[in-house]
Amino acid sequence: MPVASKIERCLQALTATFGHSVYKGKQQDVIEAAVTGIDVFVLAPTGMGKSICFQLPAVIEDSGVTIVVSPLLALMKNQAESLRRKGINVVCFNSEMSPEDKLEIIRDLADGVYHNRLLYITPESLCNADFLGMLQPVYEDGGLNRLVVDESLPSLRRIVLPSLMQEWGHDFREGYRRLGVFRRKFKNVPIMALTASATDAVRRDIIHSLGMSEDRLFQAIHGFNRENLYYEVKYSPPRTSLSHMSEIAEYILDMHQRRGKSSCGIIYCRTRKLCNELASFLRGKGLGVRAYHKGLTPNILDKTLREWTDGTIDVVVATIAFGLGIDKGDVRSALIFLFHLVLSERS
Known part of the structure; x- marks a missing residue:
């Protein structure tokens, strides 16, 4: 398909499929660069619509598949469900799938049957030798349209942000670097490659780690001034954990009262134990709250994400990973409770 036709199709799909009348920020530049077939690096804050930069070029193709590497199952599921509601065929290939479902996806790809325009996968699964071997005939058939590395910050080297690397963990980090x-x-x-937070050193490391072309590379760097965000640092004297939890409950209840309705939010805690304790305490205050961390079963995590997304519950108490790339426009607060982090980790 000629590049001009792809650009026109993207513009049509922007309105017909995604419901937007115009591009936002540098989306048009990124998308038009992508459909020419060159490598693209995008650095933009949350809320700038990074996902549409790879979703649009993927859905307008007549055949083939775009592989999207995503760091978190919650992020995969959130994006996949959003696309399905728009009538787009998409699948997640992850550890929670049954062997039968995985085999069906592999057979479709091997047979050149591209039912799904996007395939979401974790870095570890993509780097598996058997999976890469399965992709070889797909590549030779011209069926691999693009590799997308969504939220690519975790590919940075240990020396850049040691504390962040420790938070993500060895397997997570190495999966991206491979x-x-x-x-x-x-x-x-x-x-x-797209990320919401990267210094110049990190940006160079991502480009190098992924083997992106230096000669055929388009880079879109967005500004990070977010006028719609209000930051507050509140210092509390040393007190019992229960006192701090009561203070958080009062903050949330006061926000609900001022707004005249419940407000969606996220509370970040350093440990799973603290997530559970705080969520239980807040529920005792009559708030719709659930914990979210890897210590919970996939079914519970799915239910929590679904109910938080549709507004059944108001607040998720989670470890650091939750919220990365999640598309939800009515989040009114993000609190960090007893959490010692460098700013880059939550920016």
Whole structure:
């Protein structure tokens, strides 16, 4: 398909499928660069519509599949469900799938049947030797349209932000750093990397780690001044954990009263134990609250994410990973409770 036709199709799908009349920020520049087949790096804050930068070019293709590497199952599910509501065929390939479902996806790809325009996958699963081997005939058939590395910050080296690397964990970090194997095996497949937080050093590291082309690379760097955000640091004297929890409950209840209705929010805690304790305490105050962390079963996590997204519950008490790339426009507060972090981790 000619590039001009792809650009026109993207504009049509922007309105017909995604419900937007115009592009936002540098979306148009990114999308038009992507459909030419070059590598693209996007640095933009949350709320700037990074996801549409790879979703639009993916859905307008007549065949083939765009592989989206995503760091979190919650993020995968959130984006996949949003796309399905728009009538877009998308699938998540992850550890929670049954062997039968995985085999069906693999067979479709191997047979050249591209039912799904986007395939979401974790870095560890993509780097699996068997999965890469399965992709080889797909590549030779021209069926790999693009590799997208969504929320690519975790590919940075340990020396840049040691505390962040410790939070993400060894397996998470190494899975992302191994993604360079994709470019070595499938040299002609364009790569798009997107992140909401990266210094110049981190940006260079992401580009290098993924093997992105220096000669055929478009970079879109957005400004980070968010006039709609209000930041507050509140110092509390050393007190019991129960006193701090009571203070958080009062803050949330006061916000609800001022707004005249419940408000959606996230509370970040350092440990799973604290997530559970705070969520239980807030529920005791009559608030719609659930904990969210990897110590809970997939069914509970799915239910919590679904009910938080549709407004059944108001607040999620979570460890650091929750919220990364989540598309929910009515989040009114994000609190960090007893959480010692560098700012880059939540920016």
